[in-house]
Amino acid sequence: MNARSWWLMISVGLGILLNPLNSSMVSVAIPRLQHAFQLDYTAVSWIIFSFYIASAIAQPVMGKASDLFGRKKIFLAGLIVSFVASLLAPLSANFGMLIVFRIVQSIGTSMMVAVGMAIVRIHITEKQATAISILSIFLSGAAAIGPFIGGVLTDWWDWHAIFLVNIPFVVASFVMAWRMIPGDTPPTPAASNLSVRKWLQMIDASGILLFTAGLIALLFGLLSIKSSSHASVFNIIIVLIGLALLAAFVRHELTTPSPFIPLRTFAKYPAMTRVNVEFMLVNVIFYSLFFGLPSYLQMVRHISEIHTGLYMLSLGLCSLLAAPLAGRWIDKSGPRPALIVSALLMTLGSIWLVTLNQTSPIISISLALAAFGIANGLNNVALQAALFNSSPKNMIGVASGLFSTSRYFGTILSSLIIGVVMGGQFSFEGFRVLGMILTLIAVSLVFMSRHRREAGQLQET
Structure with a gap:
């Protein structure tokens, strides 16, 4: 270059x-x-x-x-x-x-x-x-x-x-x-003369509005129930409104010609759907740690912000270091072995967090973070490879967009889990419950990876 x-x-x-x-x-x-x-x-x-x-x-x-x-x-x-x-x-x-x-x-x-x-x-x-x-x-x-x-x-x-x-x-x-x-090339006459109504249809403004309103209402209702420690009639109504709007969103996306999230694609390509579900669950685990652990270190262990940032480096740096090595491994062996190893690492890391107590040395947390970081580096490469293997060539662009959407769903869900588990105040007990939830998710990923391996063997035979 x-x-x-x-x-x-x-x-x-x-x-x-x-x-x-x-x-x-x-x-x-x-x-x-x-x-x-x-x-x-x-x-x-x-x-x-x-x-x-x-x-x-x-x-x-x-x-x-x-x-x-x-x-x-x-x-x-x-x-x-x-x-x-x-x-x-x-x-x-x-x-x-x-x-x-x-x-x-x-x-x-x-x-x-x-x-x-x-x-x-x-x-x-x-x-x-x-x-x-x-x-x-x-x-x-x-x-x-x-x-x-x-x-x-x-x-x-x-x-x-x-x-x-x-x-x-x-x-x-x-x-x-x-x-x-x-500089940009001049837009085509058709693009230049696009009306506001056509533009709103092209971006699926109705779908975006239903998705946003439904998601915000559902999150607000669920978090309000946890924060107030009881389910008031108002909060239940808000949750039901959110669910109704999201149901309307699903129905709209299945019928509109230019959907914001092409849900019909998920039904048509189940292998690609499975990859996106796995990616969403991986991000639930990763971002639950990303957002939950700093608050635990500062509020429960009373560690300063600068030292918290230093401890969190073990998560990010191990992820960065594992990614290029994962690429070479996956080129030789395919994505399945890397996904199985990453799922096992996340399971061990989650169990490790559950066994911690309030006097556990910080090095124990750093080692658990290193395990999660290596797993994340493996997952980022392996799931991307699995996505390309499971997606038709003429749909790579759409598949990549859905892949990014799955990441955002995972991050939003991780924040919801932390908010519901912790409520108004971050605590050691809440952090342990969070670890248990992450363990269950990690174990489910182990089974999904095993199923992926068995499916591959069946195809080969």
Whole structure:
């Protein structure tokens, strides 16, 4: 690759890393946010929900918008939106305002993720695999070191710093992207003359509205029941409304010609569906630790933010180190052996967490995190390979989109599990219950991996 291609990759990489960086930095800042806004854990967990719900919606929508408005325009607009959100979030007078800016930040960073890979694929024609792998390092590396950066910033400058740290990345990416990303080709006449009504149909605005309203109502109702320690009539009604809206969403997606989430694809390709279910469960485990363990270390073990960030590095770094080794292994043996090993590691790690007590040495937690990190590195590569093996070639784009959606479902579900288990206050007992739940999920993944192996043997015979 020539020098211009490298600068193009760096400009895009600095932009797309903002989404995983901001999703992971906040994990260490949650106790500080609770104290700053006088909130219980259930209420403050919306700082996580809001980001992932907005990302799950914004990324596919912005991918479609780039076909109409141009990828460079969407990328630069995302940087501007992220800059404004990062600048104003620290000035939030209350938690509601902070949630609004967090959602805006999620939309801005999602705009860049939605088009970043496409920009590199279109404008870097040589060594594309190398270019894509480098962008993947920006994404996975930012997620891995996010808790450490968040811990350092929160310990030194309070929670405001986890938003302000975005500004130099945004400015550097904008200056380079403005110069390095080639201009967009003019839109086709059909795209230029697209009416608002047609545009809303193309992005499935009705489906997005049903999905968002149903998910928020369901989460609010369930978390309110746990927070108040009793199921009031109001909370039950909210839960039922959420379930009804989600049922309407499913019905709508099965009939609309341009669905937000193509549910019919899941029914048509069961092998691909199984991969997405596994990926969702893997992310439930990973992000339950990602968001639950920092709060446990700070609230129960009274460890500082900076040391919490250091301990969390064992999770992210082991994941990063395992991924390239997993790639070589999977190229030789296929995804099944790696999935079985990762499921066993997650099971052992979860059991390990359940056996901890309040005086267990921190090194024990670090070793458990290392096991989860290796498992995550194996899963990221193995499930991606399994996805390509189970998806028709003409549906790779759709399959990749569904794969990302499964990740978001897993992250949202992990936050819900933590909120329901912990309620208003993070406790050692709640953390042990969380470990038990993760053990059950990990054991189910062992059985799913075993079933995958048996299915493969049956096909071979």
